[in-house]
Amino acid sequence: MSEGAAKKEEKPRKFQAIRGTRDLLPPETALWNRVEDTARSVFSTFGFGEIRVPILEDLELFARSIGLDTDIVNKEMFTVTDDDAMDLAIKAIPPDKWMTAQGDIRLVEEIAYNILKAGEMGLRPEATASVCRAYIEHGMQSLPAPVKLYYMGPMFRRERPQKGRYRQFYQIGAEVLGGSDAPAIDAEAIEMVMTFFDRLELQGVQLDINSIGCRECRPKYVELLRAELLKVKDRLGPDSQRRIETNPLRVLDSKLESEQGIIATLPRIADHLCEACATHYAAVKHQLEMRGIFFRENWRLVRGLDYYMRTTFEITAQGLGSQNAVCGGGRYDGLVELLGGPPTKGIGFAIGEDRLILSLQESGKAPALQGRDVYIAWMGERAHATAIRAAKDLRKAGFRVELPPVEQKFGKALGQADKLGAKYALILGDNEVSEGLWTLKTLADGSQAKYTEPDLLEHLKKQL
C-alpha cells in the first residue's frame, strides 16, 4: 500500500498579499514610473544625487533617531532577528558559566539577551536615519558642503491599514546635510518639493509651515503649554488628557470639534521662540516669498519625530480622506551628532508616494492602457519568418511591437490589435512576402498602404 492512497487530495492553499501590503499592476505602475522619473529629473536640477540605503538597519539606529517614545518605534516597527545572533549569544557565554552548579542563570540570560539585542534589526519605518548613518559611515562631511541626497523606496510601519496608509508604503525623500543652517536651504528644499508637485500637476496643494524652536526655547514653551493645559484638563477629551503628559504639542493638532475653542486660546510657540529661532523662522518665510512660494503659517503644526527642530512643514493635497498629508519635513540639526557623527546641520522631507499617486488618480484621468505601436498580423510560415525579422527591426528602432506567437486569421489579428490599443497593424501574408511590399494599416481610420521594407521603417519613424 502506498502511503499516498490514504491521503485526501488537498487543494493548495490560496495565498494573498499580507495585511497592509499590496501589488501594483500595469496600468497603474506607469503612473508610479512617471512620478519617480519626474522626481529624479527635478531633484537633479537642484543638485541632488540619489542614495540607496538598506531596508534593514540596526534597530538601535531607529530608536535613537526617531525617538524611543514615539509610536513609530514603540509599537509600529517590524523587527527581525538574525539567526547568527542567536549562535553568537550562545557561544559568547563561557562554558564555565554553563557548567556552574549554582547556575547563575540570570547572568547567562542577560548576556544572551544583550547579544541577541545587538543582532536585532528593524525594517526601516523611514529613511532619514539611514541616510544620516550612511553620511557618517562614508565620511561625507569631507565632501563639499552641503551634501544633497534623495532616495525613494518602501518603508514599513505596523499600523492599521486605511485609505492612504499601508504597512508597506513608499516614500520619496531628500536630505541636505552639512554646511550651514541658512534659511535659504530650508526654503530651497521646500521650493524643490513644490516644483516637483507642480510638474506633476498635483491638485489642491497646500503648504503649511511652522517653527517648533530648538533645544533652548522649545522645552520652555512645552512646559508653559503643559501648565496651561492642566488648567483646562477637565474640558479635554481622554486622548488630549493623556497627551498633556506624553506630548503636549500634539494636543494642538487635535481634530476634536469640542476642543477647538480651548486650543485657540493656548499660547503659541511663535511668541516664545528664542532670538535665534525667531530670526531664522522670519528669514525662512522671507526666502519662500522671494521664491514665489505660497504658504500658510500654521502654529498648530507639530511633527511627530523627536529629531525635528525649528522649521517644520507639511503639504496636503486633495482627494485623500483623513490621511491627507503627502509630504512632511523639517530641520534636524544635531541628529547626525546624536548618531555618533560630527555636529552637522540637516534638513529634509519625505513624500508619501502612495498618497501622491492616490491624489493624482482622484483628480486626473486613470492612466491609459499600455498600448502598442505596431501589431504584426501574419499568416503562413514564410510570413512568420518575415514577421520575426520585422519585429526585431521595429523593436530595435524603439517601437512597441506585438508579435503573435501562433498564426491567426487576419480578422482575429486585427481584433487583437484593436483590443491592445495598437496604432498600426503590419499585415504580412503570402501576397506581401512574394511582392516584397508590406501592408501597413492605420487602425484609427482604417486606411492602409504598401511599403517596401526600408520605406516602411522610414515611414513609421516619421509618424511616431
Add this chain to the structure above:
RNA sequence: GUGGGAGUAGCUCAGCUGGUAGAGCGUCGGUCUGUGGCACCGAAUGUCGCGGGUUCGAUCCCCGUCUCCCACCCCA
C-alpha cells in the same frame, strides 16, 4: 491598538422570511481561412473569505477568525 461597515465568477453586483448560485462587463470560441471596432450565438471559471455551531438541509441564522473599507490614533 479602539470603534463601525463589508467580503458571492477576473471586475461590478443580484440572490424573496434557510432547499448547495445568477446577470452585466471582461476573457475565450463561432458566424467570419486577406482585414478590427458593431451585432448575434456559444463556452469556461465559484471549496458564496476561512473554521466551527444550529438544522433533515446554511450564501442566508449563531460564534470565532482573516482580509479590505471608513473613522479614531499615528503619520508620509
